[in-house]
Amino acid sequence: MKRYNEDFRSKLIGIDFVTLENSKNSIYALSKELNLIYFNPAFIHFAKENDIGKNIFDKYPLGTPIIKALRGEKIQEFYIMNYENSLATGEHWQHEFECSSRNEFRLFHQGCYPLKNGEGLIIINTLKVNLPMNRIDLKDYEAINKRYVQSTGLITQCSNCRHIQCVEQPEIWHWVPAWVEKTPCNASHSICPTCFDYHWKYSGIKYPTQKIS
Template sequence: MNGVCVPGFDRLLDFMETGWQGNGSEIIYGVWPDFRLAYFNEGWVRFARENGGAPWLMSPECLGRSVLEVTTPELRPFYRELFTRAITTVTARPYSISHEYECSSAEIYRKFAMLLFRLKGGQGLLIANSLVVEMPHTVRGTVPVEPSANSAPYHNEHELVIQCAACRRIRHQQLEGRWDWIPAWVSQPPERTSHGLCDLCMSYYYPAKG
């Protein structure tokens, strides 16, 4: 399997028992049981480059660092539990766990499917991310909102804008439960931006709390 790999992890990939064959376009990475990055493919580099990722994400410098570092704090508990469950789950199917998530740009709605493969003896995970839906937000029916000169409705009492860490919508501070899609702020969030989870994403990622 082509890519950049730390010594020792390659033997787990050589002896993968899943029989899975990707289509070549997936974003694939591998982690040790403590979530340290041990492998990534060209798809990982391509996605980071196309989405403004930090330079260290596109070099071997990122190996050995926890993948949770590039996950927003609001979603770290979810992914920590997901990865742990995948490492400890033995099934008859090729992959241990699957998960779908949104990763949209300002103009394009994108949904990915994540397959988590438990490597030999639970010594690590191989994680493959495939694009399953891609369409302009306008085709999907999302109504964009353009921030006006008066953006006060989106600032809380601390003058912070709250963006959903998952779907990237912006919380309307004056209308309870309303989160707006503001393309300009997806491309370039205001300087004073904090993060949370909208009601829909909260119920998806943490159903017991939603």
């Protein structure tokens, strides 16, 4: 299946194509009309691994309005209002949503990054991890350590979006609300690849934005 059309790359201002391609988080992009214009390889992988995505691309090929992929009037209203607002204001929007598989209850964090030329939105989905803080035992503690504590004894947190880097798969960053609320004492601050592009690499460049009336 086709993941993007050739003109997508020229619309992509303020974030590198290769950063989206290499990200292990599921990413898609919307045009300013809120049509699907891009899926990264991790998104395709995620869709394939999950029942939800078996024929998702036959159903929702490039150019499909995102509203068609959203179920229920209230959900549609919620996303469209917030996506349009993000486009109009140029402000980052984030929220959490459920996307469980047949075997697993899962919550995701979604970050919505408006392109700096007003041409669309980059939508980044990361796993939300609730730590069992008030019923923690040695097994949980070791599992958490193995997943997030680097050999230096430090946890790496993106200083911008606050996601936590995984140790064994450093290209994956999780949303861990307990550590957003209270930064762990062994946290060291770094920056994730998408935030690096979006907030630092191109931060000095100004683009004319197109406001939605």
